[in-house]
Amino acid sequence: MKRIEMIVPCFNEGDVLELFYKEVTPVMQSLEGFDYSFIFVNDGSRDNTLEIIKSFAEKDSHVKYVSFSRNFGKESAMLAGLKNSSADFVGILDADLQHSPSLIPQMLKAVTEEGFDIAAAKRSDRKGENGLKSFLSSAFYKVANKMTEVEIDPGAQDFRIMKRKVVLSILSMAEHNRFTKGIFSFVGFNTKWFSHENRERAAGETKWSIIKLFKYALDGILGFSNAPLKLSFWSGALSFVFGVIYGLIFIICSLVKHESFISVNLIIALICAVGGLILICLGIIGEYLARIYTEVKNRPIYIIDETNIGE
Ligand code: UDP
Ligand code: MG
Numbered sequence: 001m002k003r004i005e006m007i008v009p010c011f012n013e014g015d016v017l018e019l020f021y022k023e024v025t026p027v028m029q030s031l032e033g034f035d036y037s038f039i040f041v042n043d044g045s046r047d048n049t050l051e052i053i054k055s056f057a058e059k060d061s062h063v064k065y066v067s068f069s070r071n072f073g074k075e076s077a078m079l080a081g082l083k084n085s086s087a088d089f090v091g092i093l094d095a096d097l098q099h100s101p102s103l104i105p106q107m108l109k110a111v112t113e114e115g116f117d118i119a120a121a122k123r124s125d126r127k128g129e130n131g132l133k134s135f136l137s138s139a140f141y142k143v144a145n146k147m148t149e150v151e152i153d154p155g156a157q158d159f160r161i162m163k164r165k166v167v168l169s170i171l172s173m174a175e176h177n178r179f180t181k182g183i184f185s186f187v188g189f190n191t192k193w194f195s196h197e198n199r200e201r202a203a204g205e206t207k208w209s210i211i212k213l214f215k216y217a218l219d220g221i222l223g224f225s226n227a228p229l230k231l232s233f234w235s236g237a238l239s240f241v242f243g244v245i246y247g248l249i250f251i252i253c254s255l256v257k258h259e260s261f262i263s264v265n266l267i268i269a270l271i272c273a274v275g276g277l278i279l280i281c282l283g284i285i286g287e288y289l290a291r292i293y294t295e296v297k298n299r300p301i302y303i304i305d306e307t308n309i310g311e
Pocket of ligand 1 (some may be wrong): 008009010011012013043071072073074077093094095096098205206207208
C-alpha cells in the first residue's frame with residue numbers, strides 16, 4: 001500500500017488541534033489505497049500543544065510527532081517534518097484549518113494519477129486578513145519577484161502534496177536561512193495549482209508578528225538575490241560620478257568667476273551624502289556577511305527534544 005504523510009507545523013495551537021484532528025482524520029481515512037500518517041512538529045509551543053499531540057499519538061498509530069526544544073520558526077518546523085518523512089507522498093498543512101482539508105483528495109489525485117509532481121494550493125483572496133499585513137505582503141512579493149531569481153506567486157501557500165523526489169530535492173538545499181516559498185519555486189517540478197478561498201483561522205491567533213514577517217521577507221530577498229549587493233555598487237558608482245562632475249563644474253565656475261571654491265555648506269552636504277551612502281553599502285554587505293557567517297558556523301537548524309519516530 002502506498003503511504004502519505006502530512007506534516008503539520010504547530011506553535012501554540014492548543015486551541016485548534018482537537019478541531020484539526022477531528023476534521024482532517026476522516027479526510028485522510030477516505031483516501032483509498034493509501035496508508036496515512038500525520039507528522040506533527042511542535043515548534044517549541046508554550047501551551048498544551050505537545051500534550052494534545054501526545055494524547056493523539058497514544059490512541060492513534062497514525063500520529064507521529066517531533067518536538068523542538070524551543071521555537072525555531074515555521075520554516076525550521078517544515079524542514080524537520082520533511083527530514084523525518086519517509087512516505088512516497090508528503091504533504092504540508094497548517095494546524096489552524098485555514099488550508100481546506102477537503103482539497104487533499106483532489107491534490108493527491110493530481111500527483112498519483114494526473115502525472116504532476118506537486119499539487120499546491122494558492123488562495124484566491126486575502127479575506128479575513130489584517131489590511132496592513134495584506135498590503136505589506138503584496139508589496140513584498142512585487143519587490144521579491146523583481147529582484148530575485150525565482151518567481152513566487154503572491155497567493156502561493158505552503159499547503160501542498162509532493163512526490164518523494166521533490167522532498168529529496170528540497171532537502172538537498174542545505175542553507176540555514178530558509179525561505180521555503182523560494183525553495184519550492186527554485187526546485188521547480190511540474191506543479192498543479194489549486195485555488196481556494198481564504199478561510200478564517202478555526203481557533204487561536206496568528207503566530208506571525210511584524211518582526212517575524214520582516215525577518216521572513218528579508219530571508220526571502222537576501223536568500224535568493226544578490227541585487228542588494230549590486231544596488232550598493234551602482235549607487236556608489238553613481239554618487240562617485242556625480243561627485244566628480246559636480247566638483248569639476250564647481251571648481252571651473254569658481255575659477256572663471258575668480259572666487260574661492262571652498263564652501264563649508266558644500267563640504268558638509270557632500271560628507272553627509274557620501275558618509276550615508278558608505279554606511280548603507282556597509283549595511284548591505286554586513287547582512288550578507290552575517291549570512292555567510294551563520295552558514296559557515298554550520299549550526300543545527302533545529303534541535304529535536306523528543307520524537308516517537310523510529311521507536
Ligand atoms: N507556526 C510554527 N512556528 C511559528 C509560527 C507558526 O510552526 O513560529 C505554524 C502555526 O502553528 C501554523 C502555521 O505555522 O500551523 C501557520 O501559522 P499562522 O496560522 O499563525 O500564520 P498565518 O496563517 O496567520 O499566516
Ligand atoms: Mg494561519
